[in-house]
Amino acid sequence: MATCPQCRSVGDRGRECPNDNFTFVDDTALATAPDGHLLGQTIGRKFVPMELLGEGGMGYIYKAIQKPVGRAVALKVLKDNFMHDSVIRDRFLREAEAIARMSHRNIVMLFDSGLDEGTGVLYMAMEYLNGRPLADELRQHMSLKRMLDISMGIAAALAEAHKHGIIHRDLKPENVFLVRDELGQEVPKVLDFGFARLQGATKKLTQAGIAFGTPHYMAPEQAMGLEGISAAADVYALGVIMYEMVCGDVPYDGTNAMEIMNKQVNAPLPKVVPKAGLNPPHKFVQLVESCMQKEPEDRLADGSQVLTVLQQIAEGVEQASMNLSAPMLAPQGNANNTKFRQQSSTGGVGAKQMWLLVGGAVAFLLLGILLALVITRL
Incomplete structure (x- = not known):
């Protein structure tokens, strides 16, 4: 009703x-x-x-x-x-x-x-997005392929935003929605640009010394309230999301926002320890660590660069998977050797039999020559 x-x-x-x-x-x-x-x-x-x-x-x-x-x-x-x-x-x-x-x-x-x-x-x-936020999926088992696909989708969204001079500044799993396209493929969608910084905007909406964002995913320069936040801050947030997908938890936690932000600035990066049953390529672990460097200039510059590396990793994983699934073909020489050994052990012509045949042929030839000489003398 x-x-x-x-x-x-x-x-x-x-x-x-x-x-x-x-x-x-x-x-x-x-x-x-x-x-x-x-x-x-x-x-x-x-x-x-x-x-x-x-x-x-x-x-x-x-x-x-x-x-x-x-x-x-x-x-x-x-x-x-x-x-x-x-x-x-x-x-x-x-x-x-x-x-x-x-x-x-x-x-x-x-x-x-x-x-x-x-x-x-x-x-x-x-x-209207009919799906669920990435935050609902992070604690569940996630295959390496799905992890890479989601990461590439987020990086592609950041690449588009950064190309247009837009910095998200509040990228987190709650702001990434997982939906299905018309073919049933999972598609991550980045949303909520409420804290976005637009290149060329004449009016400032934030004050120096005030941090905007979500502490768990905030880059150190954001946590310090610095001005001039660049695309590298979004790269850091993506690094935290990838860390959480790999390890099952955020790198820094605390009882309040100030404690977490202090760790973002001062605490060393925890070691990337994959969840049980997950074995990501070393290059992926290196990418996560690179994205989460404390200094912006030590990270990849923007979403486009992260996407390029992720695509290379995904191609390597796919190629390795294809190699593992391909049938193992023995070299031609080994096949011949095997065939030769089979013949020797199943009644084929072995080395001993071969020498007997050769010796018989030589004896028969000598006998023929001797007989010819006798006939000639007669």
């Missing part, structure tokens, strides 16, 4: 209520929505929130329907109490701008964004 959120009349889900032009929404969705929700209303003249998917500190994420095509989208809206905060409002708009600059298989797609005149909310309409 579906209900109009405005007048509470009953109707068919997805149909427009004749009383107030709201859209009928499932009762279960209405029951779990907070006060002041947007369910059933039309945002941006074509997006109707039908279900609340999640709530963050600054906004809501809805599953919405795009009219009139009926496409499911993820609708992100800024909470009302932040609409008058210029920094947060500008950061929301900058996230939309960052996503709009890019078009890539491994990055969530933006359909529309803006200020809805009817409700007064800022919104972003993005592709």
Whole structure:
């Protein structure tokens, strides 16, 4: 059963209520929505929130329907109490701008964004991802191939972002979604560019000395609140994610954010110890360690460089797998020797028999010569 959120009349889900032009929404969705929700209303003249998917500190994420095509989208809206905060409002708009600059298989797609005149909310309409975050998979067994595929997908997304002058600054497993494409292949999608830094942006949204990001995946220069954060910070975060996939845990942990950030800056890199049953190539371990160097200039420069190395590793793993699965063919010489030994042991002509035959032939020849001489004399 579906209900109009405005007048509470009953109707068919997805149909427009004749009383107030709201859209009928499932009762279960209405029951779990907070006060002041947007369910059933039309945002941006074509997006109707039908279900609340999640709530963050600054906004809501809805599953919405795009009219009139009926496409499911993820609708992100800024909470009302932040609409008058210029920094947060500008950061929301900058996230939309960052996503709009890019078009890539491994990055969530933006359909529309803006200020809805009817409700007064800022919104972003993005592709709806039917999958699960990478964070849900990290503690489970993961094959080496899948690990490399996910790493290459994230690196490809970073390569696209860095090419457009965008630094994510909050890359973590919760911001990587694993979905299936039309062929059933797993595709990692990078999302949530809320802390992104855009090259060429004239307005600063962060202050020097203040760290932005998630402590477990924060590069040392981010943890120190330094200015001029480069693409190498995203490389560091990817290194931590790869470390976690290989080892089953993050390299640095603590009881609070400050303790973790202090370790990011000062603690030596823990040894990469793969999970039981996992034997990654040494080059992959070296890549993880390279990405997590303390100094930005000691890491690979950007996502494109990481992707190149990952592709080389994946090709090597695939080639090694093909070599192991290929049939073992004996050299031709060995085959002949084997055949010769088989003949010798199964009644074929052996060395002793060969000498007897040769000796008999020589004796027969000498006898023939002697007989010829006798006949000549006669």
